[in-house]
Each structure stands twice: as structure tokens, then as C-alpha cells.
Amino acid sequence: MKKIQFNAVTATYKNGEGIRRADFVLNPHEFLFLTGPSGAGKTTILKLILMSMLPDSGDVQVGKYNSQHISKKEIPLVRRQIGCVFQDFRLLEDRNIYENIAFVLRITGHREKSIKRKTFKMLAEVGLSHKRNQRPQQLSGGEQQRIAIARALANDPFVILADEPTGNLDPETAKDILSLFKTINERGTAVLMATHNQNLVAQYAYRKLELKNGRVFG
Amino acid sequence: MSLFLFIIKDGFAGLVRSKFTSFLTMITLSLAVLLLLFYFLISQNILLKISELKSRVTIEIFLDPDLDSSDIENFNRRLQKITGVDSVRFVSKEAALEKFKELFSGDYVQLIDENPLPASFQVKLTAEMNQAYVQKIIAEIKSLGAVDEVVYHRKLLSALNQYYDSLRRIFVGVGLGLALLSFFLLWINIKLTLKIKERAIETMKLVGAKPGLILGPFYVQAAIEGATAGLISLLAVRLIFRFFRFDELFPAGVNFSTLNWAVGVSLLFSIFTCYWATRRLV
Numbered sequence: 001m002k003k004i005q006f007n008a009v010t011a012t013y014k015n016g017e018g019i020r021r022a023d024f025v026l027n028p029h030e031f032l033f034l035t036g037p038s039g040a041g042k043t044t045i046l047k048l049i050l051m052s053m054l055p056d057s058g059d060v061q062v063g064k065y066n067s068q069h070i071s072k073k074e075i076p077l078v079r080r081q082i083g084c085v086f087q088d089f090r091l092l093e094d095r096n097i098y099e100n101i102a103f104v105l106r107i108t109g110h111r112e113k114s115i116k117r118k119t120f121k122m123l124a125e126v127g128l129s130h131k132r133n134q135r136p137q138q139l140s141g142g143e144q145q146r147i148a149i150a151r152a153l154a155n156d157p158f159v160i161l162a163d164e165p166t167g168n169l170d171p172e173t174a175k176d177i178l179s180l181f182k183t184i185n186e187r188g189t190a191v192l193m194a195t196h197n198q199n200l201v202a203q204y205a206y207r208k209l210e211l212k213n214g215r216v217f218g
Numbered sequence: 219m220s221l222f223l224f225i226i227k228d229g230f231a232g233l234v235r236s237k238f239t240s241f242l243t244m245i246t247l248s249l250a251v252l253l254l255l256f257y258f259l260i261s262q263n264i265l266l267k268i269s270e271l272k273s274r275v276t277i278e279i280f281l282d283p284d285l286d287s288s289d290i291e292n293f294n295r296r297l298q299k300i301t302g303v304d305s306v307r308f309v310s311k312e313a314a315l316e317k318f319k320e321l322f323s324g325d326y327v328q329l330i331d332e333n334p335l336p337a338s339f340q341v342k343l344t345a346e347m348n349q350a351y352v353q354k355i356i357a358e359i360k361s362l363g364a365v366d367e368v369v370y371h372r373k374l375l376s377a378l379n380q381y382y383d384s385l386r387r388i389f390v391g392v393g394l395g396l397a398l399l400s401f402f403l404l405w406i407n408i409k410l411t412l413k414i415k416e417r418a419i420e421t422m423k424l425v426g427a428k429p430g431l432i433l434g435p436f437y438v439q440a441a442i443e444g445a446t447a448g449l450i451s452l453l454a455v456r457l458i459f460r461f462f463r464f465d466e467l468f469p470a471g472v473n474f475s476t477l478n479w480a481v482g483v484s485l486l487f488s489i490f491t492c493y494w495a496t497r498r499l500v
């Protein structure tokens with residue numbers, strides 16, 4: 001059972017901002033909210049999990065990988081067991097919806113047949129099969145975020161990291177996206193969602209971690 | 219579609235996306251390669267001529283007119299022993315006069331009543347030689363004594379050498395300029411694409427793409443550009459030789475099949491440039 005664990009993690013940027021002595025665990029299959037005002041350090045926590053940033057002290061355990069022993073070559077492997085969803089969707093603008101989802105399967109060396117099967121399955125799950133030949137720019141924000149979620153799920157990750165996934169969406173769409181995450185979690189994928197939207201968080205009974213000035217409370 | 223094909227397809231897509239800069243890059247690079255090819259052809263021809271001329275260069279030794287035939291025989295023997303001397307031909311006073319008459323047929327030959335021409339030895343030297351070596355042999359010949367004058371036809375050779383040198387300087391100068399320009403264009407093209415795709419590359423990394431997959435398409439694009447530029451330059455050489463005649467420059471003609479390496483050079487050049495432009499990306 002894969003989990004994520006922060007052990008006394010301090011991680012700072014050159015200007016001294018960042019995370020101080022963070023200790024927490026994301027248990028297998030858990031849905032965890034990471035809340036706190038903007039600038040509190042939520043994104044920094046996610047960067048540490050993705051190992052695009054490494055701790056100054058302490059360590060981050062992600063599945064079988066630990067930040068203290070990770071090599072540059074292994075970083076893509078860490079990320080392949082994690083699904084990522086961002087506030088600004090981050091789809092690849094130079095290819096269509098189908099290719100956006102297929103991309104993560106291609107890079108993990110799936111065969112064409114299984115790429116096709118999985119991509120269609122993911123498209124169906126987010127209800128956007130009919131948009132598969134369109135470009136990301138042709139889709140609404142909510143649709144783009146659903147594609148991003150489909151992409152994040154394609155490789156069967158053990159956890160989905162979502163960084164303000166509803167930040168660019170209207171409240172109605174935001175609700176839909178959140179219930180999509182709920183469904184995903186109910187099927188067994190852990191979710192770590194960073195958001196400063198307290199209203200949204202209040203509607204769910206999931207565990208919450210509060211961040212303030214780089215310190216974790218919860 | 220395997221990963222390899224996927225990378226190639228992405229490389230082609232990149233080429234199509236940046237048509238204009240890619241086109242400009244290929245044209246400049248092919249001009250640079252074309253120049254390289256011409257330099258190669260011309261120098262090949264000149265070097266051929268020089269070596270041909272060298273093999274024909276003889277040293278003429280004009281003998282002291284007072285020598286008798288046994289002195290000459292003696293001199294001949296000692297001459298043959300000098301290292302670097304390949305063959306020796308004796309031209310007697312009479313033979314020299316005959317030759318002179320041949321060259322200057324006409325009345326005024328008859329004005330000559332006494333034969334003023336000295337006897338001489340025509341010496342051919344062995345194989346490779348340079349100025350210093352020839353000078354050494356000449357000094358050795360002079361030390362045999364009984365020599366009036368030693369004439370060495372080096373003027374033509376050194377003129378040719380000089381011509382070759384200045385040609386090389388021009389070609390290296392212009393060629394380096396063009397190569398630099400194509401490097402710069404290739405580099406700019408890649409850097410611009412990297413800038414445009416900065417976010418996409420960041421996203422690819424975040425979803426677990428390895429560096430090879432991200433950079434692969436750039437190498438594919440560079441390789442296509444390089445190979446195409448090489449092929450264009452080969453085609454250009456053939457066209458130029460079809461429509462213009464360079465008989466004086468290339469009397470022996472041009473063997474196009476010896477030029478195919480240009481494609482490889484062009485290819486390596488653009489791959490190297492790609493490496494240089496992307497080396498700090500991952």
C-alpha cells in the first residue's frame with residue numbers, strides 16, 4: 001500500500017520562504033485537503049511530492065521512493081505513479097484531446113492497442129469522448145479540467161495531486177469537478193487536494209491539513 | 219506507434235510548426251556546405267596540378283664550358299649518387315642548339331656562327347619534395363664543382379602554392395562565416411521553440427516524461443534540417459556544373475560520387491548545434 005509521508009521537512013526558496021518542519025502522512029486511499037491562504041506553502045508541498053524541489057532537511061517518502069536517496073534519473077519514475085491536476089489545466093496545446101491523454105501512456109511504453117483502449121476508457125469516464133479530436137483551446141475550462149483529470153488517471157496512479165483544481169472554474173463547474181474527485185477516491189485512488197476555497201472544503205468531511213506561513217497544522 | 223516513431227512524428231510536427239525559421243536555417247546551412255564542397259573540389263584539383271607539376275620539375279645544370287667529355291662522364295657519375303636524384307639526362311652543346319633552333323626557327327638563327335649554348339644535365343628528382351629539400355640538393359650539386367649555373371623551375375610552383383593559399387584563406391573565411399551564421403540560426407530556432415514550448419516541456423516533465431522523450435523531437439528536427447541542407451547542397455553542385463562550365467578550373471572533371479560525405483557533415487553539424495542549444499535543459 002503506497003503512501004506519502006513528510007518527516008520534519010524544511011524546504012525553502014532562495015528568499016527564505018517555504019515550508020518549515022512539516023510532518024504528515026497521506027494514507028493509502030485517503031482524501032486529504034491541504035488548505036490555507038495563498039502563499040501558505042500548499043504548492044510547495046506538492047512540488048516536494050513531485051520532487052521538483054528537494055527538502056533542505058527532513059525527507060519525503062513517496063511510495064517506495066525517498067527524497068534523500070532519489071537520483072535525477074528516478075524522478076520521472078516517481079511522477080509516473082502520481083497523477084497531477086493543476087489550476088490552469090496544463091494540457092499540451094499542440095495536440096488534440098486524445099493525444100493529450102495518450103501522451104502519458106506513450107511515455108510509459110504502452111502498446112498502441114492498450115493506449116487506445118485506455119484512452120477511450122478515460123475519455124468515457126469524464127464524459128468527453130465526443131471531443132477527442134478537438135484541441136484543448138476549443139474546450140471550456142470545466143471540460144479542460146476533466147481532460148486533465150482523465151490524463152492524471154490514465155496511468156493508474158496511487159494518488160492524484162490537485163493544486164487549486166477549481167481555481168479557474170465557476171462555482172457550479174467547481175462542484176462537478178469536486179464530485180468527480182470524490183468518485184475517483186471512492187474507487188480507491190488517494191487524493192491530495194490543495195485549495196484556499198474554504199466553502200468547498202466545508203462541504204466534505206475529509207481530513208484537512210491547514211497550512212499557515214509554511215507550518216502544517218492538522 | 220512505438221515511442222521511437224512518436225518522437226519522430228513530434229520532430230516532424232516541430233519542423234512544420236516552425237516552417238519559416240527551419241527553411242532559413244536549411245538554406246544557410248546548405249550554402250555553407252556548398253561552399254565547403256567547392257573548396258573541396260577546387261583544392262582537390264589544385265593539389266592534383268601541383269603534384270603533377272612537381273613531378274615534372276627538373277633541375278637544369280649548366281656545365282662549365284671548359285669541361286671535356288671525361289670530366290662530364292665523371293660529373294655524371296657523381297651526380298647520380300646524390301640522394302633525391304631520380305634520373306639524369308645529358309644535353310650536349312649540339313643538342314641544346316638543335317632545341318634552340320626548334321624553338322626559334324627563322325632567319326636570325328643563322329646569325330649564330332659559333333654555338334654559344336653550354337652543355338647541361340636535366341635532373342629529375344624523386345617523389346615528394348619541398349623547397350628546402352630542393353635547395354639542399356642544389357647545394358650538393360653545386361659542391362660537385364664544374365657547375366656554371368643551376369636553374370630550378372620553382373616560380374610556377376610557388377605561384378600555384380600562393381594561389382592555393384589565398385584561395386584557402388578566402389574559403390575558410392567565408393565558409394566559417396556561413397557556418398557561424400547557420401549555427402546561430404539553428405540555435406535561435408531551437409531556443410525560440412524551447413521558449414514557446416517552455417510550459418509544455420514543464421508539463422511533460424511533471425507527468426513523468428524522461429528527458430530523452432522531451433529532447434528527442436528537437437534532435438529529429440535538427441537531423442532532418444541537417445540532412446536536407448546536405449542534400450540541397452549536393453543537388454546545387456550538380457546543377458551548377460550542369461549550367462556553367464569550369465573547364466579551366468576542373469580539367470579532369472568532377473566526380474560527384476566523392477561528395478556524399480557532405481550530407482554527413484551537415485547532419486553532424488546540426489545535431490551538434492541541437493546538443494549545444496539544449497544541453498542545459500535537463
Ligand SMILES: Nc1ncnc2c1ncn2[C@@H]1O[C@H](COP(=O)(O)OP(=O)(O)O)[C@@H](O)[C@H]1O
Pocket residue numbers: 013014015017018036037038039040041042043044045
Ligand atoms: N519559485 C519561488 N521562488 C521564491 N519564492 C517562492 C517561489 N514559489 C513560492 N514562493 C514563496 O513561497 C511561499 C509559499 O508559496 P506556495 O507554496 O506557492 O503557496 P501557496 O501554493 O499556498 O499559495 C510564498 O511565500 C511564495 O511567495
Ligand SMILES: [Mg+2]
Pocket residue numbers: 039042043044163164
Ligand atoms: Mg499555490
